[in-house]
Amino acid sequence: MTTLLDVRDLKVRFALPKPSLFAPQPFLEAVRGVSFTLERGRALGIVGESGSGKTTAAMSTIRLVPAAGGEILFDGEDLLQLDDEAMRARRRDIQLIFQDPYSSLNPRARVVDIVREPMDLMNIGDADSRLARVKELFELVGLRPDQLNLFPHQFSGGQRQRISIARALTTNPRLLVCDEPVSALDVAIQAQILNLLARLKRELGLSYLFISHDLGVVRHLCDDVAVMYLGQIVEQASREELFDTPKHPYTQALLAAAPSLARRKSKGYVRPLKLSGDPPSPINPPKGCAFVDRCPLAQDLCRQEQPVLKPNGASQVACHFASE
Numbered sequence: 001m002t003t004l005l006d007v008r009d010l011k012v013r014f015a016l017p018k019p020s021l022f023a024p025q026p027f028l029e030a031v032r033g034v035s036f037t038l039e040r041g042r043a044l045g046i047v048g049e050s051g052s053g054k055t056t057a058a059m060s061t062i063r064l065v066p067a068a069g070g071e072i073l074f075d076g077e078d079l080l081q082l083d084d085e086a087m088r089a090r091r092r093d094i095q096l097i098f099q100d101p102y103s104s105l106n107p108r109a110r111v112v113d114i115v116r117e118p119m120d121l122m123n124i125g126d127a128d129s130r131l132a133r134v135k136e137l138f139e140l141v142g143l144r145p146d147q148l149n150l151f152p153h154q155f156s157g158g159q160r161q162r163i164s165i166a167r168a169l170t171t172n173p174r175l176l177v178c179d180e181p182v183s184a185l186d187v188a189i190q191a192q193i194l195n196l197l198a199r200l201k202r203e204l205g206l207s208y209l210f211i212s213h214d215l216g217v218v219r220h221l222c223d224d225v226a227v228m229y230l231g232q233i234v235e236q237a238s239r240e241e242l243f244d245t246p247k248h249p250y251t252q253a254l255l256a257a258a259p260s261l262a263r264r265k266s267k268g269y270v271r272p273l274k275l276s277g278d279p280p281s282p283i284n285p286p287k288g289c290a291f292v293d294r295c296p297l298a299q300d301l302c303r304q305e306q307p308v309l310k311p312n313g314a315s316q317v318a319c320h321f322a323s324e
């Protein structure tokens with residue numbers, strides 16, 4: 001396996017309005033030292049509750065949100081060190097798919113123009129080759145050639161997501177960042193789009209950074225999974241390892257909340273833990289473990305010392321007392 005993306009100690013913080021002129025600048029710590037690797041041809045799912053920092057981590061990985069620190073090695077080159085022009089050139093390799101295809105597609109443009117636009121903006125090929133590529137991509141994503149001149153409102157939600165995917169593929173990217181790409185779709189349509197993404201990954205050797213709050217969706221598509229909690233990764237493992245033997249009490253609670261995903265066999269013991277309460281505020285986050293107030297394993301050490309990700313079996317887990 002070769003590594004496409006190697007993110008090290010990524011930090012993102014947002015400046016908040018000052019309560020008064022002379023008060024210190026308050027910050028919201030949205031991503032607090034996140035590290036992960038994504039191998040070529042694989043899909044890494046990032047899961048976690050709303051507000052855990054999934055979107056911010058992914059957007060800062062591709063420099064759509066500025067990072068406050070860290071390294072983002074794409075093919076060995078640190079994206080944070082690139083000037084704007086070099087970064088623009090890199091954008092060909094990295095494309096985005098959003099949750100709501102309708103709001104990301106220009107309602108007044110014909111879909112042929114929508115799909116072609118990235119090639120126009122990046123000056124890829126001539127008019128004929130661009131049109132040929134749009135037709136090819138239409139077929140690849142399961143749209144018909146006679147639909148080329150229609151407008152977005154003439155398509156269903158699932159078809160609109162196919163249009164977004166075709167558009168994202170025009171530049172021959174190597175990495176697709178998918179932010180809740182099927183959350184707005186009916187369950188049956190979700191499966192179709194996930195199957196399409198899985199096929200494209202196989203056929204084109206694409207890598208995905210796949211953000212979702214839905215563990216079922218992640219299990220369908222992703223090879224590896226990172227679980228985020230208050231701006232940090234608390235567990236990272238292969239799909240099998242994560243769903244069969246979840247180790248962090250937060251991962252166990254997430255799985256226990258989705259009984260259809262918990263393993264039938266006793267191999268992975270999933271504590272019947274119910275999550276109550278909310279995560280702490282990302283403004284002045286706690287010094288120790290952020291999960292401590294909701295955790296059945298919590299001890300004094302957890303309040304004093306932040307656990308770091310370390311190997312636990314075949315997984316990486318940030319917990320002082322995680323099950324082995």
Ligand SMILES: Nc1ncnc2c1ncn2[C@@H]1O[C@H](COP(=O)(O)OP(=O)(O)OP(=O)(O)O)[C@@H](O)[C@H]1O
Nearest residue numbers: 014028030049050051052053054055056057213282
């Ligand atoms: N532009 C911003 N300014 C200030 N705070 C922000 C901004 N964008 C995000 N945040 C905060 O950063 C934290 C992480 O948000 P983020 O959207 O990355 O989480 P998420 O896990 O993707 O959640 P969701 O699934 O709801 O999108 C949250 O506390 C959010 O309120």
